[in-house]
Amino acid sequence: MMVTAACVGRDREIDVLSTRLRTVSGAELIAISGNPGCGKSTLLTHLVQYHLASPDAGTTLWARVSPWQAATPGSLIRQLLQDQQVEPDRAGDLVDALLEATASDVPVLVAVDDADLADEESLQALVTLIREHRTRRILVVVTTARPGTRLAGQAFDELRLEGVDAQGTADLAGQRGIVLHPAMRAELTRHTSGNPRDIVALLDEVPAGTWARSDAQLPAPAHVVRAVRERLPESGTPAGALIEALAILDVAEPLSTALALAGVEDPLAAIDDARRTGLVTSDGALTPAEVQPRIVTPLVRAAILEVLGMKAVGAAHRRAADVVVDPARRLHHRVAATPTADAGLADDLADLARMRGADGAWAEAAGLYRQSGRLTPDPLERDTRVTLAVDSLLAAGDCTGAGALVPTVESLRETPLRNATLAYLAILRGRSAEAQLRLDRAWDIVNVDREPDVAALIAQRHVLHNLVRCQGAELVTWADRAITMAGSGSAARVEAAVIRGLGLAWSGHPDAARAEYDSVSEQIRYGAQAQRAIMGRGWLQLGLDEIDAARTNLETAVSMAQLGGSTRISMWAVAWLARVQFLTGDWDEAMRNVEAGHGLARSSGIALTTPLLNWTASQIHSLRGNWEAAHRSVAENTTSAGDYEIMRIPDMLARAQLAEAAADYGKVRRILAPLRTMSESVPALSEPGLWPWVDVLGNALVLEGQYDAADDLLRDYEKRSEERGHRSSAARMKYARGRFLGATGDIHGARRTFEDGIQLLDGLGLRYDQARVNFAYGQTLRRAGKRRAADAVIGTARDLYVSLGATTYVERCDRELKAGGLAVSRVENAHAAKDVAELTPQEEAVTTLVARGLSNREVAAELFISPKTVQYHLTRIYAKLGLRSRSELAASRR
Template sequence: MSGPVSGYGDAVPHHPPVVGRREVVDDLLAAVATGVDRSVLVVVDGAPGMGTTAVVDAVAAAFAGRLPHASVTRVAAVPWESTVPFGIVGQLTPGADWAVDAPDSVEDARSFAAAVSPDDGPPVLIVVDDAHDADPESLQLLASMVRHVRSRGITVVCSRHLRPAGSPAAQDILDKAADECVTVAPLTVSDVSELAAVRGVVLPQSAAAHLLQHTGGRPRHIVALLEETPRATWRGSRAHLPAPAFVESRIRAELSRSDPTTRALAEAVAIMSTPTSIPVVCAVSGVGDPWDALDTAVASGLVLVHHRPTAILLETPDPMVRAAILATVSLSERSRLHRRAVDVVEDQADALAHIVESMPLPDDSVSAQLVALAGERAAKGEWGSAARLYELSSRSSRDPAARDERLVLAVDAMIGAGDVPGAAAYSAEIESLRETPMRNAVLGYLAILRGRPHEAEERLRRAWESVRTRHDPHTAAIVCHRQVLHNLARCHGGELVMWADRAVELVGADDATAVEAQSIRGLGLGGTGRTAEALSSYSDLWSHASTGAVGQRVQMGAGWLHLAADRVDTARAELESASPTDFLGGSTRISLWAHAWLGRTYFLTGEWDAALRVVGAGIDLVDRSGSVLIAPLLHWTATQIHALRGDWRKAENSARDGDAGARDYEIMRVPACLAHAAMSEARADYPGVLRALAPLTEEWAADDISEPGFWPWADVYANALVVEGRLDEAEGFLDIHERRATVADHRSTQARLGYARGRLHGARGDLDAARASFDSALGDLADLPLIYDRARVNFAYGQTLRRAGKRREADVVISAARECYLSIGASTYVARCDRELKAGGMRAVLRDRPLDALTPQEDAVAALVSTGLSNREVAAELFLSVKTVQFHLTRVYAKLGIRSRAELAAKASAG
């Protein structure tokens, strides 16, 4: 169980990162690298089957590969040795006696360190696998060793399963002792596809998403099902997946050990498929007193308990456990349990579903009931429930034409609920059906959420051309609604409003389809400069929209518009209400939009940790739902925050994940451009900013995309033009966008453009005009909670003052910018502010041994050049001309007696 994995590293090959684990491996490697110079204890968390062992293996191999002289030792804990004192330590130091209860724990820690890492020895990596089962004494000694011999360079990596696994004492020690914690998260849809491809299985995205949902993203379970399931399973519509053999074996063993009451309870919970109250489970299972059986079922991993304010709900721990339990129940017994459930469930949809599950043959009367109820749920915007009912009605229909029609409606409802993979699983089947307006509308709807504008355009054109508006106004209104969504994604506000109005003309303002179209209509009005009318339209819409799923749509649209209109606090409240997906059948699609704009709201108000949490949840939802249309919008905010915090690896990964091409929707292309521009600007790479935003200067972006308030790009572009010395271009560009902002009376846009205008005046030497622009910008922002924008204005203002020689004034303004940036964690700009303050010389912190009396500005130039920046890059960073940088650099060389940048770098490195 123990011993050096690599000796001094040459016995371990360098393994590539585990599939889907590149980021967590990089995070863990960064933590482990710290231990080369400073002892650290790192805990790697992950659920059983999540692949923590594989991740730690990859890191250990990479550590040994990068440091061939290092010592890597691996041990593993097991449950039956968790009470053996110093059992893990004994594996690390065979033959040593650590069981003595010595009074001096610090001395013990130092002695142990000497045993595993002699003085002047190579770096040491100790891996403790399944540390949740380790004896507490060993973990205490390892933790004390790390704390008391920090200078020795010993890294301890403990992998563990999350609670409640293992010993509580061991978990508590790991929680308290960890210097860093790294979590191995579930795989994503793309990871599952890659994992399948490695094994020669080509998975459609819908099948990968289904497999992900079934397994919870656990690699061990995914691999097992890929190997055990016939490949035909992954083709066509969504299949009923079994449990992996090792899961089914465990569940069968638990059931065989259980008494009849426990088994009956577990079977009833599995039959219900959704969290169910105890009285209903008791009625279905025939169990009178469930408590002892429930305790046993929970302890055996057969049942989970959820405590709610109004009820205690039961369900299986995951779909695989449910499948494993049902595999032990005969078909006749399943039918009997479903018939029992019909009489006790409260929701009519659940009762009808159990009827269908108990029927041996299709039944048109049941199918008709399902269709009627599905229509009612769809009218309320409860698309998840409607999709389930339409799907069951298709399955229970005898008539092939009705079966096809109801399957199309089921897929449409799936898309409405945001279940793109579920809908995509049926796309081939839908394609094979007779062409109808509704069929084309559904396929166009699916293309929109998959980010395919040209396919959506063609599908929706054919749907509208073939629909008979007089005879089938409802289907025509549905086509109009799809056109509304399509034009929202194209950023074509005028077209959007036209199609929304047409939907109302066809079916009336109170129809659910018309209400949903109107919930987006306000965004089209706002995008075409009719903001007051747009805001009024949302006030009127509340009379037609109830709470719940329909209200969710109105909240999202109103929140998006209020954010664009500088009503930030109102937007925040509305978007927070629209973000959850726990409405009755509420739409994941609407929730995703709300996540994206709520994250943006938090970004602007400086709540960056909250913003990252919200967009992170949204990105996870994108991965599960397959709605790639909204991914770039989420990644824009994540990229910008990571860049401003100086976390370049995360920023680059996020920008890459949110990329979009010329054939994608505009709603994808714009935030992708902004993400790359934000990353370039944080690096003071202003040519990069201009390249990133160049597409937005083209004709396709001239209207809605440049409407004040919606996409904050014009000021970023203008600022880069000024810094690059393209002053005449900046003048013409600003004139156009300032006129639009004035007409709209949009304060935050006027402020953003005002700081770029102030830069331009400063670059031309007109300091009075520059002051007026900057002061006006700060005045526009005074009562808006836009802390990031306020910091940007002050930073540009301070740079302009310092360039004009007003160092004392510049010091005050740059200090204000620094405080804003510091409060929101923008470390990249905090460092730039520090360099500005140093270059100004008023608050410069002098070194103990200044470099031959360099002036503050010469010192700032020298410091940046010594890091490898070009003169042009230094000029952009310090807002100087390239000639000025060259002048300062020449003086630096003369004062220091050097002749090259390499000599300057060497001198700086030497202190």
């Protein structure tokens, strides 16, 4: 009886095989190959079940070969035919029996597991069937452990199975109710090379608590340990000593270190003997000069260590600490050899952790602090180092790993450091009120004179808190405190310095902000901390209209992620880079970065950047007419549940601009009105640059007929943009002001204003803003009766929107051009005359929108006319078409 298999991580292979089976037109054979445990049998079983469940499928023949069957001629064919009314009397009848069993006009599947163990006569019969009966619709699928296997001397198509990816590993764990820490998911995949059998074995054998950690060392499955135990030479032999040394040392250590640790006199002979065990490889080296032996896989390395035992492994690590040259690796060996508390070693680890933290290598620092805590005999010092381990995980952007340790930190006595660490977690999760309470408490109880480093760290957390509150002046105040209190080169000092420039810009000092980043860039030229400085500078440059420089720096910051720095820095870099790409029209690249940012958010557990990513995604989707995806992006913001301004502002902008794309300007006004009040307490909203909300709200107010409110809103921001010399912000203000002037009857002023806005955007590369200004300009000209001029400007807007793929606005441009009348061809008019009564271009545009279900107010906003004018046109349309209602009008257009 067949057992249904759960085939995890093999979607591509399943698709290849099922497609091949459905479309097979002649007799074919394909071999599935791969290492033992890679899932060959499971994949074949899945294919058999797929074929059995297919209503139009032909016969299914299935067999699993056992080693003892190789000596029995015809045993495989007899197993295949056991459910058929066919029984070959002798080996010569095998092919005839197969022909009789597979006679069909629809695809037939012959599946053989472990075909390389089958008897030669059966394999010859299968090969004969394939070669001599090519018109039969038969697909023979076999599995083999040896790539390149030839069956009965013949080579066939081969599908090689590699290891599953990290998602496949997570899916295997999920089948057992286990949730893997993101880092552990990647580590388990690497450790097992993605081999499903080994993954499942470890999931079943390792204690459940291990999988929530990010730094656990993984063992080898029991079946690998048994195999290694049988092949591992005695430790007293040269080969055994060399294998032991290779298992103990870091793979980056040179061969000379391994030989010194092993103490072998004839290294080449020891290498040859070690390679013959199959536990060691030299990666194809052919000469002694090229050889660099290593243990074949991480699993085998772990199994060797288990076979050696704790005493031997500890002794080997102590010897290695005397042999290796690198201080950090020497310290690693000392730690590995020490099972109990050791104050001196703990202090050395803590010192190294501080240095790595100052370099920005927070993930490494977290591991060092954790080891230091394990070895620290003093309870209070141990608590401090455990807390610093959690704090370092947060600095690395690993909220998931840190969250697993939070109960431990919460159970510790209250200290300023404990409160600062828990506040840090609240910041990264987007919980402003909780972060504020914990930071205030930490600052209240810290003794600045006795604990200047802790005080500096608390001040630096206040910097981060005010960064995501968009509070420029407070950010600068706390950054100055952190820099003053922190020691030279400390992590708190560096991180406060790389953020301080943003605070200066948001508090109205853009030139000082530029100078700040010039200074920081001179001081921090390389390493993970440089990623922070480069990202911060790119963020600033985006806000200051230095678009090309912003793109370069943000792309650089994204590419520096592999330096071992912080995931949270990479998340900000990706999110702001996507904004740059949206504004400049590289929307496909922007969406790729949005997806990358979402992946980082899921793996890290950090919620802060999710609304920023969804703002970009929802704009692109709505402008391209992908309404379902746009609404889904906006809805995702509600799951972030954050109350920081850096989350609330892009969420409101996303919802407002989704409403704008749908021409619902009343909704735009309702969504964005709170930003005007918020701007009184959030100075960053009043500074031109990152948050384009004033022009969107001003435009909505104009189209809603609230001219005084629009004028009042725009006046202050026009002045601020001019004072700052901020071109794109000034152009956006002129976009809204041009709308206002055109709506209030000053067409000449409107034209001058729009032209000024277009001139300001020239050379910035902001294609979206260029299209937006031209579209509003054209609508304004058309309303004033300047149809020929309107067509030219709207045509420019249309070309820009076409280049962006913004179908929502391409359609609007087409309606505008049609409503203007001049762009409608004579042929089109002739066809229209035959199909409908004579409607003017404006009436035709109104008819189209009303038939779609838009209200008079919505049609007015869409066409930039008054609701009364819409009603006037509707009255004439009803009379011309002989209709009485909107529903009849809609029905006439279906």
